[in-house]
Amino acid sequence: MIPNVADILIEALPYIRRFYGMTIVIKYGGHAMVDEQLKEDFARDITLMKFVGLNPVVVHGGGPQINLVLDRMGIRPRFVRGMRLTDQPTMDVVEMVLGGKVNKAIVAQINQQGGKAVGLSGKDGGLITAKKLQILHQENKSEPPEIIDPGLVGEVTHINPDIINTLTEQGFIPIVAPVGAGESGETYNINADLVAAKLAIALSAGRLVLLTDVDGVLDSAGSLISSMDAKTIRKMVEDKTISGGMIPKIECALDALENGVKKVQIINGAKRHALLLELFTDSGIGTEVTK
Numbered sequence: 048m049i050p051n052v053a054d055i056l057i058e059a060l061p062y063i064r065r066f067y068g069m070t071i072v073i074k075y076g077g078h079a080m081v082d083e084q085l086k087e088d089f090a091r092d093i094t095l096m097k098f099v100g101l102n103p104v105v106v107h108g109g110g111p112q113i114n115l116v117l118d119r120m121g122i123r124p125r126f127v128r129g130m131r132l133t134d135q136p137t138m139d140v141v142e143m144v145l146g147g148k149v150n151k152a153i154v155a156q157i158n159q160q161g162g163k164a165v166g167l168s169g170k171d172g173g174l175i176t177a178k179k180l181q182i183l184h185q186e187n188k189s190e191p192p193e194i195i196d197p198g199l200v201g202e203v204t205h206i207n208p209d210i211i212n213t214l215t216e217q218g219f220i221p222i223v224a225p226v227g228a229g230e231s232g233e234t235y236n237i238n239a240d241l242v243a244a245k246l247a248i249a250l251s252a253g254r255l256v257l258l259t260d261v262d263g264v265l266d267s268a269g270s271l272i273s274s275m276d277a278k279t280i281r282k283m284v285e286d287k288t289i290s291g292g293m294i295p296k297i298e299c300a301l302d303a304l305e306n307g308v309k310k311v312q313i314i315n316g317a318k319r320h321a322l323l324l325e326l327f328t329d330s331g332i333g334t335e336v337t338k
Contacts, residue, residue, distance in 0.1 A: 079316030201235025258316030263334030
């Protein structure tokens with residue numbers, strides 16, 4: 048039996064009431080950022096969240112868009128442990144694409160749906176202070192790890208949430224490009240998952256939602272785990288049930304939970320209206336991680 052519209056709204060009501068006034072940080076990336084229908088769905092979801100009393104804050108990636116521009120310029124991207132090695136020419140492209148093209152496109156899409164989005168770089172209002180990230184890379188356990196210089200890849204040292212709080216209080220939806228400033232004014236490219244987690248902590252967010260290209264955390268049989276705690280997820284990392292690209296997201300989730308964020312949700316952004324289905328339905332669609 049297909050539920051009617053009234054049933055759907057009634058199911059959503061307790062969640063709308065629970066989340067009313069709550070800050071929810073959403074990391075937006077993956078396939079959801081390149082598919083035209085999914086981009087429109089995301090903009091509608093964020094706008095609806097704001098209109099029913101939530102305070103969404105979006106941190107976006109933009110890897111495919113950056114790679115496209117780099118390719119046109121004849122610059123070959125290089126990665127270590129999922130981190131883009133970033134020299135100055137690459138950093139110029141990253142800042143231009145993330146802070147310009149991608150950020151403003153997301154802002155425009157949300158505004159077209161009736162929201163009031165404002166685009167920010169982490170350099171605006173002293174939002175994100177960063178330092179160079181040191182990467183330890185070990186090919187063979189019998190040899191000492193190698194220290195790799197990633198160039199202008201940064202890690203967050205401080206978040207100043209004042210500009211986000213001011214915008215949110217005035218009814219705006221902040222859209223943040225994951226770029227930060229060093230103490231000497233240099234610009235750093237920072238992993239968007241990491242920025243989202245640190246921002247959620249600084250804002251005392253009730254939820255951190257990570258959009259991915261998979262359904263969530265899967266068990267050893269490949270089945271979705273709908274809910275789990277931090278202890279269980281650490282064990283799954285140790286026994287390698289969780290591996291690969293999911294590990295950095297799990298590390299960000301655990302960091303957020305250990306520092307005051309109530310729950311982290313990992314969902315498949317390739318599903319239409321993934322945010323609304325996860326936040327406002329009984330079953331949800333992804334994995335919910337609690338402390």
